[in-house]
Amino acid sequence: MSAPSFVHYARYYDLLNRGKDYAAEAGFVDGRLRRSGLAPGTLLDIGCGTGAHAREFAALGWKVTGVDLSADMIALAQSKTATASGIGYATGAAAEFQLECRFAAVVSLFHVVSYQAADGEVGRMFANVRRHLGAGGLFVFDFWHGPGVLADPPAERVRRAEDGRIRVTRIAKPVHRADECRVDVNYEVGIEDLVTGTAERIEEFHRLRYFFLPELAALLAQAGFVIEGTQAGLSDEVLTAQAWYGLVVARAV
C-alpha cells in the first residue's frame, strides 16, 4: 500500500467539489476570527489545495499565504489566482515548511489535519503552526471527530461530476482501522474525456485519521495553544458525539 497520493487528485479536485460554498466557509471563519478579536491581517492557509479559500479570505481583506504538500495543487492555485490579489503560495509539508514571517491567523480546512495520519505527525504540524503564529494568534482547523465517525462508520460512496469536457466518477472504498483511529480510503477514479471519447481509470489511496478532543487538547497544549472554542464543522452548532466533523479555534499562548 502506497502513501497518500495527490498526483491525479488535482486534475479532478475542483470539479468534484464545485458544489462547495467556499465563500460562505471563508465568511464563517472570518466571522469567527473577528469574534475572537482579530481584524483582517496576515493569514496562512495550510493545505490550501487549489486556493479557493485563500481567494475568498483575500477578498475579505486578509493578506494570504497558502501552503500545500502537492505541487500540482499549488500550480492550479497559482493559475486560478489573480496577481493583484497579493496571495502568495508555497509547496511544503504541514509539519515541516518554514516561512520567514509570523502570521496573525492560521487556518487548515477541509480534512487537512485528518490527513496528518502518521504517528506523531499532527503534533509536529501543531508545533510548526505555533512557530508561524505570533503570541495571541489564532489557529482554526477542522478534523474528523472520533465519536461521530464511530457512531456512523465510513461506508462506500460514489460521486460523479462532469463539466462538458470531462466526466469523473469516483468510488471511495474505506477500510476502517478502529484500533488506530484511521480510515484507509481506496479511490477508484474513472475520468472520461467527453471531447476525445477516451477514458482512463486511476487508483488512489488516502489515509485519514480521526481525533478525539482530549487528545487534540493535549497535543495543542504541548505545542503552546489553548482551545478557545469548538464547534461542529464550519457552523455554530455544538460539537456533539454524533458530529463527524469538528472545528477547533485555538489561541497561541
Ligand SMILES: C[S@@+](CC[C@H](N)C(=O)[O-])C[C@H]1O[C@@H](n2cnc3c(N)ncnc32)[C@H](O)[C@@H]1O
Ligand atoms: C481535501 S484537500 C483540501 C484543500 C483545501 N483546503 C480546500 O478546502 O479545498 C486536502 C489538501 O491537504 C493537502 N495536504 C495533505 N497532507 C498535507 C501535508 N502534510 N502538508 C500540506 N498539505 C497537505 C493536500 O495536498 C490537499 O490539497
